[in-house]
Amino acid sequence: MALLQIAEPGMSVGPHERKLAAGIDLGTTNSLVASVRNSLAEVLPDAEGQPLLPSIVRFLPDGTVVVGREAQQAQALDPRNTIVSVKRLMGRGVKDVINIENLPYDFVDAPGMLRLRTVQGVKSPVQVSAEILRVLRERAEQTLGGELSGAIVTVPAYFDDAQRQATRDAARLAGLNVLRLLSEPTAAALAYGLDHAAQGTFAVYDLGGGTFDISILKVSAGTFEVLATGGDSALGGDDFDHRLYCWALEQANLSLLPPEDQRLLTVKARAAKEQLSARANATMQARLSGGAWLNLAIGAETFAAMTQHLVAKTLEATRRALRDAQLKVGAIDGVVLVGGATRMPHVRRAVRDLFGREPLADIDPDQVVAVGAAIQANLLAGNRERLGSRNDDWLLLDVIPLSLGIETFGGLTEKIIPRNSTIPVARAQEFTTFKDGQTALAIHVVQGERELVSDCRSLARFELSGIPPMVAGAARIRISFEVDADGLLAVSAVEGTTGVSAQIEVKPSYGLSDDEITAMLKESIGAAEHDMLARALREQQVEAERMIAATVSALASDGDLLDALERLAIEKLLAATQARAAGVDADVIKAAIDALAQGTEEFAGRRMNRSIRAALAGKHVEHVLSR
Amino acid sequence: MSRSAFERRGLTFESEAAACGQPLLFCSGSQTARRAASRFFPAYFRSVNFLGSTVSESPDHFALLGLERGFALDPAALEQAFVRAQSKVHPDRFASASAAEKRVAMQWSAAVNGAHQALKSPLRRAAYLCELHGAPIEAETQTAMPSDFLQQQMLWREALDDAGDEGAVRQVIEQVAHAHAALISDLARLLDQEHDYAGAAKQVRQLLFLDKMQRDFAQRAGADDRADELTS
Numbered sequence: 108m109a110l111l112q113i114a115e116p117g118m119s120v121g122p123h124e125r126k127l128a129a130g131i132d133l134g135t136t137n138s139l140v141a142s143v144r145n146s147l148a149e150v151l152p153d154a155e156g157q158p159l160l161p162s163i164v165r166f167l168p169d170g171t172v173v174v175g176r177e178a179q180q181a182q183a184l185d186p187r188n189t190i191v192s193v194k195r196l197m198g199r200g201v202k203d204v205i206n207i208e209n210l211p212y213d214f215v216d217a218p219g220m221l222r223l224r225t226v227q228g229v230k231s232p233v234q235v236s237a238e239i240l241r242v243l244r245e246r247a248e249q250t251l252g253g254e255l256s257g258a259i260v261t262v263p264a265y266f267d268d269a270q271r272q273a274t275r276d277a278a279r280l281a282g283l284n285v286l287r288l289l290s291e292p293t294a295a296a297l298a299y300g301l302d303h304a305a306q307g308t309f310a311v312y313d314l315g316g317g318t319f320d321i322s323i324l325k326v327s328a329g330t331f332e333v334l335a336t337g338g339d340s341a342l343g344g345d346d347f348d349h350r351l352y353c354w355a356l357e358q359a360n361l362s363l364l365p366p367e368d369q370r371l372l373t374v375k376a377r378a379a380k381e382q383l384s385a386r387a388n389a390t391m392q393a394r395l396s397g398g399a400w401l402n403l404a405i406g407a408e409t410f411a412a413m414t415q416h417l418v419a420k421t422l423e424a425t426r427r428a429l430r431d432a433q434l435k436v437g438a439i440d441g442v443v444l445v446g447g448a449t450r451m452p453h454v455r456r457a458v459r460d461l462f463g464r465e466p467l468a469d470i471d472p473d474q475v476v477a478v479g480a481a482i483q484a485n486l487l488a489g490n491r492e493r494l495g496s497r498n499d500d501w502l503l504l505d506v507i508p509l510s511l512g513i514e515t516f517g518g519l520t521e522k523i524i525p526r527n528s529t530i531p532v533a534r535a536q537e538f539t540t541f542k543d544g545q546t547a548l549a550i551h552v553v554q555g556e557r558e559l560v561s562d563c564r565s566l567a568r569f570e571l572s573g574i575p576p577m578v579a580g581a582a583r584i585r586i587s588f589e590v591d592a593d594g595l596l597a598v599s600a601v602e603g604t605t606g607v608s609a610q611i612e613v614k615p616s617y618g619l620s621d622d623e624i625t626a627m628l629k630e631s632i633g634a635a636e637h638d639m640l641a642r643a644l645r646e647q648q649v650e651a652e653r654m655i656a657a658t659v660s661a662l663a664s665d666g667d668l669l670d671a672l673e674r675l676a677i678e679k680l681l682a683a684t685q686a687r688a689a690g691v692d693a694d695v696i697k698a699a700i701d702a703l704a705q706g707t708e709e710f711a712g713r714r715m716n717r718s719i720r721a722a723l724a725g726k727h728v729e730h731v732l733s734r
Numbered sequence: 735m736s737r738s739a740f741e742r743r744g745l746t747f748e749s750e751a752a753a754c755g756q757p758l759l760f761c762s763g764s765q766t767a768r769r770a771a772s773r774f775f776p777a778y779f780r781s782v783n784f785l786g787s788t789v790s791e792s793p794d795h796f797a798l799l800g801l802e803r804g805f806a807l808d809p810a811a812l813e814q815a816f817v818r819a820q821s822k823v824h825p826d827r828f829a830s831a832s833a834a835e836k837r838v839a840m841q842w843s844a845a846v847n848g849a850h851q852a853l854k855s856p857l858r859r860a861a862y863l864c865e866l867h868g869a870p871i872e873a874e875t876q877t878a879m880p881s882d883f884l885q886q887q888m889l890w891r892e893a894l895d896d897a898g899d900e901g902a903v904r905q906v907i908e909q910v911a912h913a914h915a916a917l918i919s920d921l922a923r924l925l926d927q928e929h930d931y932a933g934a935a936k937q938v939r940q941l942l943f944l945d946k947m948q949r950d951f952a953q954r955a956g957a958d959d960r961a962d963e964l965t966s
Contacts, residue, residue: 257830286829330817487829502821528851531825533844591840592825704832711834719842722822723800 126256128286128488129247130294130480133236133260133274135194135317135343136447138162139474140243141481142251143490148298148481150474151250159473160246162316164238165189166227174242183374186211186366188225192345193239195317196221196232197277198269205341206349211366220273233277240281257286259484261476263318264290265338265508267554268566268596275593286487288593291315292322293333293505294479295445298470300326301482301501307440308334310429312458312466313476314421315446317343321425323432323439332504335431335527337424344380344448347414351376351405354413355391359401368395375401383407384450411453418457425461431527442466447473504529507590514551514560516541523588526556530594535587537603539580547572548584552598571600640693647696651688654700655681658707661714668713680706794866795849805860805925807853816850857945860921861938869931871938883940886913890947894954907951914944 129142129151137159141150150158157176165178166188173181182189190212201207201216213224222229240260247255260278262271271288278285292311299305305326313320320338324331352373356362364372375391382389383405391403429436442458444466449455458466470478483503506529512522515538524534540548548571555563574582583603590596658681666674680703687699796803799815821827823842828835853859861871890906897903917937924934 287826329821332817483826487826489830502817502824503826504820504824529847531840531844532847533841534848589840589844592843704834708834711832712838715828715831715835715838719823719838723798723819725822 125490126488127247127251127253128481128484128490129244129251129255129258130289130477130482130484131240131243131258131260131278131283132291132294132477132480133194133240133262133277134162134476135192135315135345136162137316137473138239138243139477140247141474141477142247143481143485144251148478148485150477151247153246160239160242162193162239163189163191164193164235166225166230168226170227172227172238174238183367183371186370187213188227190223190225190230190235191370192317193232193235195341195345196223197236198267198271198273199232209349209369211369219269233273233280236274236277237280240278240283244281244283255283257284257484257488259287259289259294259480259487260285261289261291261294261480262594263313263315263338263340264292264320264322264333264336264505265318265340266594267340267509267564268511268594269564270340271594275595285593286484288595289480289483289503290320290322290333290336290505290594291318291476292320292336292445293324293331293503294477294483295443295470295475296322296324296326296331296479297482297501297503298475298479299443299467300331302470305441308434308438309441309443310425310439310462311443311445312421312425312449313338313445314448314454315343316448317341317345319343319421319424321421321428323428323434329501330504331501332529333506334434335428336506336508337428337431338508339420339424342417342420343446344377346417347380347448347451348373348377350414350417351380351391351410354405355401355403358403361395361401365396368393371395372401379405380410380451383410384452407452414453418454421454422457422461436462439464443475444468445472445475505592505594506530507532507594509554509564510556511552511554511566511588511590511596512563513586514553518560520553520555520558520560520563523586524590528590530590531592533587533589535585538584538586540574540577540582540584541579543579544576545579545582546574546576548574548600550586550598550600552596554596566596567598569598569600571602574602577604644691644693644696647693647700648688651684651696651700654703655684655688658703661707661710665710665714665717668717669710673710677707677710795852795862798845798849799853801853803863803866805856805863805922807859809854812850812853816846819846819849856918856921857938857941860925860934860941863925864931864935864938867929867931869935871935871942873939873942876935876939879940879943883943887943887947894951910944910947910951914941914948917941917944 127142129140130148132139132141139150139158139160141148152158153160153175160175161179163175163178163182165173165181165185167173178189182191196204198220200219201214201221204210204221207214215222215224215229217231220231220233222231223235224230244255244258247258258278260274260283262274266274275285275288292313295313296309296311299309306328307326309324309326311320311322311324313322318338318340319342320336322336323334325334326332352369355372355376356364371393372391372395375393379389379391387407389405389410391401391405393401395401429439439462442462442464444455444458449458449466449468449472455466455468486500506527507524508526510522510526511524512520515521521536523536524532538548549568550571551560551568552566553560553563554566557563571584574584581604584600585603586598586600588596588598658677662669662674662677669677680699684699684703687696690696794803799812799819801807801812801815820843823839823846825836825839825843828839831839851858852862864871890910894903894906897906917940920937921934921941924930924937
């Protein structure tokens with residue numbers, strides 16, 4: 108009966124029902140998966156003992172896909188089909204990607220997000236990322252010995268809505284149940300905070316392969332509250348490599364290189380950069396495709412000087428985050444370094460000089476994000492075992508990095524939710540019509556800090572139509588923005604004066620439609636279809652049993668929330684589901700489950716409201732229940 | 735800078751944008767176009783349910799956080815109440831619940847965040863109390879201000895423009911801060927002791943001006959690094 112035991116939401120399940128959960132750091136250069144095992148959060152290595160999976164995906168002509176080191180070795184041989192740093196392309200169009208002309212891919216511009224033409228056809232960055240995530244999911248399931256019940260995937264704090272949405276789509280495509288998208292610096296802060304039992308105000312400086320984040324957090328007993336965040340989602344170790352690459356071209360008097368040589372030289376540049384983190388000098392040696400040899404020596408000071416402008420950009424973002432948090436540098440109790448690029452000595456020096464204190468880097472900067480994500484995934488999955496002597500319960504409060512608004516007359520942005528608002532957040536604002544008899548409005552949703560819409564990122568356009576004709580200014584159109592705990596936005600609009608709720612039209616200006624996701628999922632399932640069918644049937648049967656038991660128990664405990672008609676409707680759906688669950692057609696069972704879920708949605712919402720009111724009432728029952 | 739622009743940066747009242755007559759680009763949609771577009775619907779807008787249902791039933795900001803209704807509020811107590819409420823309703827507490835339950839948790843959690851924001855700043859807290867007691871601020875329509883107050887505003891702005899040295903600037907800033915503090919203590923008396931909400935609403939309207947002025951001063955002080963931000 109274990110499967111049918113329904114735990115109250117948020118309540119712990121018995122120890123024998125520990126759920127398998129993982130934290131995944133989907134990085135620009137490397138990706139990792141971690142999990143809590145035996146009360147210890149640790150990165151799960153591959154069969155060869157390697158914790159890092161290079162975020163490199165190669166598409167081969169025979170239909171196989173290679174991810175990681177094997178793909179890495181082929182990157183200079185087959186650059187067009189070997190996708191490196193795909194994270195920089197997530198949720199981005201061709202014109203959004205800096206230095207796109209230096210990337211050796213065959214780009215296809217598509218509405219919203221660019222695509223890549225490979226030997227296996229046109230691929231979206233979401234599909235490429237899903238390949239990486241799939242390998243990590245398989246690694247976790249093999250290591251942990253079972254299917255993952257859920258995972259947390261981390262994103263740069265400064266990722267906008269399009270980039271977050273793309274990441275969540277990739278995780279879905281890889282067959283992951285995403286418990287939460289978690290900001291990378293917040294995950295790192297959690298790992299440090301729990302490890303050091305820290306209290307106070309901390310800055311997390313996270314310079315990864317392709318992104319930079321700075322987050323300011325207030326950490327107190329059991330609470331991690333992000334006060335402000337900032338950064339640059341297109342600034343990272345890759346840019347330092349690129350600077351060194353350009354320097355090498357200048358030194359060797361080279362100009363346009365074939366893609367193979369571009370990649371080779373980039374790899375050499377990265378190796379030289381890594382050497383310079385440990386030594387005062389490094390060399391770059393490469394045999395180019397034309398047969399010429401390149402042989403260069405570089406000193407740490409030269410490298411520091413040529414990349415100083417990149418470091419300066421991170422410091423500027425850091426100062427702005429401090430201003431947003433209304434804090435002076437002196438109010439920071441500790442600085443944490445995250446991301447492999449913080450190994451560069453001149454980066455560390457700059458951070459130390461700005462904050463006037465030695466930054467913490469005692470948890471491996473490559474691994475700390477995955478470890479923090481694993482700890483949070485374990486909590487969200489409902490496993491409340493103690494992690495060593497640490498507190499076993501805590502609250503993470505994160506913020507949105509960029510303001511959200513809509514376009515108003517004249518191409519100006521009207522901000523509806525300001526940046527650094529704690530999520531989830533819901534805000535509504537009223538607007539009105541501009542012309543007599545106007546029956547529709549075009550609503551353009553944007554994200555960014557600039558006054559002009561053209562300088563912000565366009566997220567979506569939709570249309571509110573069916574407004575009854577009125578004189579200009581008489582309509583009251585309420586536009587509501589809701590950002591959930593993953594930092595993802597949903598927008599709705601309603602015309603209020605007549606009580607008519609008008610319809611919405613939506614045109615996504617980025618990303619993938621649900622149809623596209625479904626098509627990709629089908630494509631990826633393909634070969635293993637037979638197994639999939641059997642598995643799908645079993646899954647639906649289990650889900651049906653779970654739903655039936657949950658509904659029966661809900662009716663027993665909270666049936667008073669329903670009137671007789673409502674109860675009858677639910678009982679009918681329940682009987683239908685019970686009848687179908689015995690069948691062998693997964694689609695039929697799923698349809699019954701969906702109908703039951705839909706039919707009980709209002710009931711579930713009322714029960715949830717009741718339970719939250721009761722929980723809130725714990726200490727102040729008289730205020731809440733009297734209303 | 736026009737007066738309405740002053741106020742627009744003060745508080746965001748729901749009626750504000752409507753009263754300002756903010757127009758939106760309009761277009762007329764045909765039924766067919768609407769149906770065609772609705773195919774794309776789930777890709778971006780995961781939910782169109784108007785958020786009202788739960789939130790409109792929810793208690794006022796003070797009750798939601800379990801605080802006594804009043805202007806006097808210890809910031810530490812507010813933070814404590816905020817975290818306590820959030821720890822009960824945050825979606826992370828319901829990560830494996832059903833979609834409907836997660837949605838309800840998200841709405842409660844957003845309401846708690848909204849209450850925290852509304853009560854944190856004394857200005858917004860005072861405005862909220864006035865509204866709760868039937869004396870809305872309506873800054874964009876209630877524009878009558880005592881003339882000596884307006885005159886003082888102009889004097890301060892001029893003094894700051896003409897201020898030659900650091901000391902003179904600091905003097906103006908201190909005067910404004912002093913006036914700001916005086917208004918706050920007036921509000922405490924009007925709201926908590928005399929329960930004169932209409933009187934308090936008048937003070938809130940004045941406070942909006944001072945608040946805006948203080949932010950302008952701060953912006954001026956940080957103008958150099960902000961210029962970098964705008965160009966980056």
